[in-house]
Amino acid sequence: MDIDISALPSPCYIVDERLLLRNLEILHSVQQRTGCSILLALKGFSMHSVFPLVGNYLKGVTASSLFEARLGYEEMGKEVHIYAPAYVEEDFDEILGNCDHITFNSFDQWKRFKDKVKNFKTKKISCGIRINPEYSEIETPIYDPCYQYSRLGVTLPNFRPAELEGIEGLHFHTMCEQNSDTLERTIQVVDQKFGEFIKTMKWLNLGGGHHITRPDYDIETLVRTITFLQDKYGVDIYLEPGEAVALNTGFLVATVLDIVDNGMEIAILDTSAACHMPDVLEMPYRPNIIDAGKPGEYPYTYRLGGHTCLAGDIIGDYSFRKPIKPADRLVFCDMAHYTMVKNNMFNGVNLPSIALFSEEGGIHIIRQFGYQDFKTRLS
Numbered sequence: 418m419d420i421d422i423s424a425l426p427s428p429c430y431i432v433d434e435r436l437l438l439r440n441l442e443i444l445h446s447v448q449q450r451t452g453c454s455i456l457l458a459l460k461g462f463s464m465h466s467v468f469p470l471v472g473n474y475l476k477g478v479t480a481s482s483l484f485e486a487r488l489g490y491e492e493m494g495k496e497v498h499i500y501a502p503a504y505v506e507e508d509f510d511e512i513l514g515n516c517d518h519i520t521f522n523s524f525d526q527w528k529r530f531k532d533k534v535k536n537f538k539t540k541k542i543s544c545g546i547r548i549n550p551e552y553s554e555i556e557t558p559i560y561d562p563c564y565q566y567s568r569l570g571v572t573l574p575n576f577r578p579a580e581l582e583g584i585e586g587l588h589f590h591t592m593c594e595q596n597s598d599t600l601e602r603t604i605q606v607v608d609q610k611f612g613e614f615i616k617t618m619k620w621l622n623l624g625g626g627h628h629i630t631r632p633d634y635d636i637e638t639l640v641r642t643i644t645f646l647q648d649k650y651g652v653d654i655y656l657e658p659g660e661a662v663a664l665n666t667g668f669l670v671a672t673v674l675d676i677v678d679n680g681m682e683i684a685i686l687d688t689s690a691a692c693h694m695p696d697v698l699e700m701p702y703r704p705n706i707i708d709a710g711k712p713g714e715y716p717y718t719y720r721l722g723g724h725t726c727l728a729g730d731i732i733g734d735y736s737f738r739k740p741i742k743p744a745d746r747l748v749f750c751d752m753a754h755y756t757m758v759k760n761n762m763f764n765g766v767n768l769p770s771i772a773l774f775s776e777e778g779g780i781h782i783i784r785q786f787g788y789q790d791f792k793t794r795l796s
């Protein structure tokens with residue numbers, strides 16, 4: 418870490434533009450080699466100050482709601498795709514104005530909004546259906562769109578070929594932080610089950626969960642799989658990763674407020690698992706901290722907790738080479754994705770500031786939050 422963290426407010430998310438560019442270049446190379454289109458899934462990373470940069474490399478964004486779609490339309494201005502498990506009637510006219518592709522989760526939703534799409538004359542919108550191939554390799558049900566009774570996507574027995582008139586694409590999303598071998602096996606199932614319908618489509622969207630920018634990701638298998646689909650079906654291929662765009666590009670800088678003892682030493686920080694890194698509790702996972710190790714790896718072990726009143730607001734147990742003390746700063750790694758988009762002000766805890774580091778500009782503090790942000794979400 419060559420960024421001067423003492424120049425930052427605390428707590429603060431900081432995204433390193435150099436690392437983001439590295440990811441974007443990898444994703445761009447996949448587009449160049451295959452002719453596929455890669456979209457940023459805003460659900461995972463919506464730091465709109467970098468959308469112009471992302472837009473230099475990717476084809477656009479994919480949204481899960483009207484607000485995300487509008488953000489992508491306004492701040493990036495490239496292709497906007499949307500998928501949601503169900504659309505709200507009152508939102509739909511504005512969705513039409515902001516989106517290029519609309520994917521429906523059921524044939525009934527498609528029937529409900531079909532005429533609105535047809536009658537929308539400003540531009541042509543391409544519509545798709547999300548399918549559920551009932552094949553995934555995800556162990557955690559909360560992240561598995563193919564678990565029993567999943568509401569996400571149409572299964573083969575429920576697929577209605579007679580209602581496909583006007584549908585130009587199929588969409589599936591069945592992966593989470595996975596390598597291309599999983600994609601290759603998934604494609605075999607999709608091909609076998611839905612191949613006869615893909616034949617009649619213009620595009621196939623392979624969803625997100627592709628960990629393309631991870632060091633051990635096998636890009637050759639991804640390229641081969643995309644090429645297979647293009648050759649067999651003549652369809653345009655879309656990928657919509659969120660995590661892979663922002664993977665390992667950001668940090669959360671926090672400060673130790675106090676150390677207490679209750680059977681072990683516990684450090685209380687000015688950040689919170691519950692508010693600022695909710696996936697630590699939800700996934701759950703253990704973020705890395707620069708210069709810290711697993712419990713017992715270095716001489717001084719602490720449990721790190723947040724400053725909310727939630728008993729379980731615990732980030733994890735970490736060890737350090739030297740004792741830590743109030744005012745020390747800690748740097749949590751890989752904090753760009755699924756953090757800013759999920760954070761909250763539970764307990765009236767303020768949100769971390771948001772900063773960007775760039776080669777030319779150094780540290781730029783983009784946004785700081787305060788009492789008004791807390792108050793205006795309540796009434």
Ligand SMILES: *Cc1c(COP(=O)(O)O)cnc(C)c1O
Pocket residue numbers: 458460461479500590592593594624625626627657658659660661
């Ligand atoms: C969550 C999601 C994505 C992005 O997933 P990542 O794991 O962040 O790559 C893409 N498409 C759909 C439909 C999603 O629900």
